[in-house]
Amino acid sequence: MTVASAVPRLLIVAVSARRQDRRARLSQEIAGMIERLGGAFLKAGQLLATRVDLVGAELAAALGRLHDDVKPMSTRQALLTVTTAFETVPAGIEAAVWTPPVASGSIACVYRACHDGTDVALKVRRPDVARRFAADIAIVAFLTRAAAKLPMLRRVPLVEIADQVGMSLAAQLDFSREVEHLRRLRTDLADLPDIVVPAVLDELSSGGVIAMEYVHGLDRAAADKLPAETKEAGLSRLVGAVYHMLFVDGFIHVDLHQGNVYFRADGTVVILDAGFMFRLSDMARTRFTQFFAGMIRGDGEFCADILLSTVRHVEKGADVSAFRRDVTDLVARSTGAVAKDFELAAFSVELFDLQRRNRLFAESEFVFPLLCLLSLEGAVRRLHPLMDFQLEAAPHVMHGLLLTDAAVT
Structure with a gap:
């Protein structure tokens, strides 16, 4: 299926549906279109599903199933991956893929297996996903290179950003890499209370198969059913883990949609799927931390200095003074706002636009922390709209700054 072939279907629904049903039918049609397109388009749909505030409740709900309720692969396809991964398939593994998966995403399906009397979560990669992702990434790269030639976008490093995102998406297909990421994520968050990252079971992981501890009590809709106090406490724990x-x-985990984050009734937060992770360079981590510290203090001049320190090229005609004024104004308007009043998406667009206008552009790595926060912001605005998103970062920012100071000394 192509986007071109999907457009007429959307137009037919828009014209033929009754007015009271039109929005719901269009939402379902868009979700179905994205599912049929598959590959990297599913990732985009998953990100949009986290942003109820941007796309509306009906479309967000329709897109929500793309997190873990995509049409599963066939038993034959699952068996192909499993039998290719192991010389001798471990007991219980082959039997598991004959049963319906407990979750089905864009890259893999997850099955519940039993091995030596213990429940195991078995993530099995779709055998055709590499080809589909490669095609989608190539399409995005082509469109990005064309867009980069537009006068208004010539100074924006769109190609570099798209290449970095494309490489990170492609890296999700490498399950040996994801196993390493899961181990590191579990270690990094081990000292944070009530944050659960399941352990990898090495003896059952190979090729396109990752076996993990099976975590019981996962329900994508559970967060909305919890008491407000439990819900807000869990969200604070998640935000703390992200910071x-x-x-x-x-x-950083760049894929924190509701298919990868679960809130449980006991107050614990479960984080799954370390496929889309990104390692910030020391410079980018330090500068991003310093920028956030400036945001918390409302120090726009300091934030401008941090951004200027990451600019790799100042073009002829660049207006550094105007850039400073624009950043200072943006920070002043954004500092201290609670979640319901702060639009990170709008903030990010304006931040990049003011750099373009003034012929300056900061480190492209910053797009990954922003993507991480964008996927998280949707949950914050929905579940804890009065949270001070910036103030919650303060202790973690201080910790990061102390690490930076210690490294320098």
Whole structure:
């Protein structure tokens, strides 16, 4: 299926559906279109599903199933991956893929297996996913290179950003890499209370198969059913874990949609799927931490200095003074706002636009922390709209700054 072939279907629904049903039917049609396109398009749909505030409740709900309820691969396809991964398939593994998966995403399906009397979560990669992702990434790269030639976008490093995102998406297909990421993520967050990252079972992991501890009590809709106090406490724990990744470890989970994050009734938060992780360079982690510290203080001049320190080329005609004024104004308008009043998406667009206008552009690595926060912001605005998103970062920012100071001394 192509986007071109999907457009007429959307137009037919828009014209033929009754007015009271039109929005719901269009939402379902868009979700179905993205599912049929598959590959990297599913990742985009998953990100949009986290942003109820941007796309509306009906479309977000329709897109929500793309996190873990995509049409599963066939038993034959699952068997192909499993039998290719192992010379001798471990007991219980082959039997598991004959049963329906407990979750089905864009890259893999997850099955519940039993091995030596213990429940195991078995993530099995779709055998055709590499080809589909390669085609999608090539399409995005082509479109990005064409867009980069537009006068208004010539100074924006769109190609570099798209290449980095494309490489990170492609890296999700490398399950040996994801196993390493899961181990590191579990280690990095081990000291944070009530944050659960399941352990990898090495003896059952190989090729396109990752076996992990099976975590019981996962329900994508559970967060909305919890008491407000439990819900807000869990969200604070999740936000704390994300800030720890960003400012302390520099190793960030870029795919924190509701298919990878679960809130349980006991107050614990479960983080799954370390496929889309990104390692910030020491410079990018330090600068991003310093920028956030400036945001918390409302120090726009300091934030401008940090951004200027990451600019790799100042073009002829660049207006550094105007850039400073624009950054200072943006920070002043954004500092201290609670979640319901702060639009990270709008903030990010304006931040990149003011750099373009003034012929300056900061480190492209910053797109990954922003993607991480964008996927998280949707949950914050929905579940804890009065959270001070910036103030919650303060202790983690301080920790990150102390690490930076210690490294320098």
